[in-house]
Amino acid sequence: AQKITQTQPGMFVQEKEAVTLDCTYDTSDPSYGLFWYKQPSSGEMIFLIYQGSYDQQNATEGRYSLNFQKARKSANLVISASQLGDSAMYFCAMREGQRGNYQLIWGAGTKLIIKP
Amino acid sequence: SQTIHQWPATLVQPVGSPLSLECTVEGTSNPNLYWYRQAAGRGLQLLFYSVGIGQISSEVPQNLSASRPQDRQFILSSKKLLLSDSGFYLCAWSPLLAGGKDTQYFGPGTRLTVL
DSSP states (O other): SSEEEEESHHHHHHHSSSEEEEEEEOOSSSOEEEEEEEEEETTTEEEEEEEEEEEEOOOOOOEEEEEEEETTTTEEEEEESSOOOOOEEEEEEEEEEEEEOOOEEOOOEEEEEEEE | EEEEEEEOSEEEEEEEOOEEEEEEEESOOOOOOEEEEEEESSOEEEEEEEEEEEEEESOSSSSEEEEEEEETTTEEEEOOOOOOOOEEEEEEEOOOOTTTTTOEEEEEOEEEOOO
């Protein structure tokens, strides 16, 4: 079974609208971390936001927020007021367990295109 | 601030030729270092990681190898490239922080084409 599922292979969104990118995960470990990365066409993987399994509040970083629904095993990325520069691939990733486990499990990604 | 460099940016190599990709990190000490490969349109596959000089862990058996001759230098090598080695290679580092966040930060990548 897929450990990280991103169900939207591609999305078109009008500039200035909010965007929600879906990510569901599967783990039986009570301790885990969830990450979102952005990969523009240049290829560099840019870290956006992190959510720990024990964090009480949803993570926020500027225009990015993470809608963390632990019971549903969902960690959707929300981008407010989208901009043309937000067009990129977006990847959700998970690390299971305590420190010392360096393996990140990656989703297949969502290609986001912002229309002017 | 920390920066991570990779070179070369692009590389076209014939099948059977050797490979050496280099990654260096500035502005931090004792980082964890990682090599990933990304096939076109896919997610990342972890190839190697290192928690210190000379300490390399391999995640996927293949004809690639990694070395860490210095604290902030990570090298990916092959003696004989295969067609299947084509892809986008990303180096990443993570700090030794308490709390388990261990966010990984990526370099600009090397696009390798094996012909």
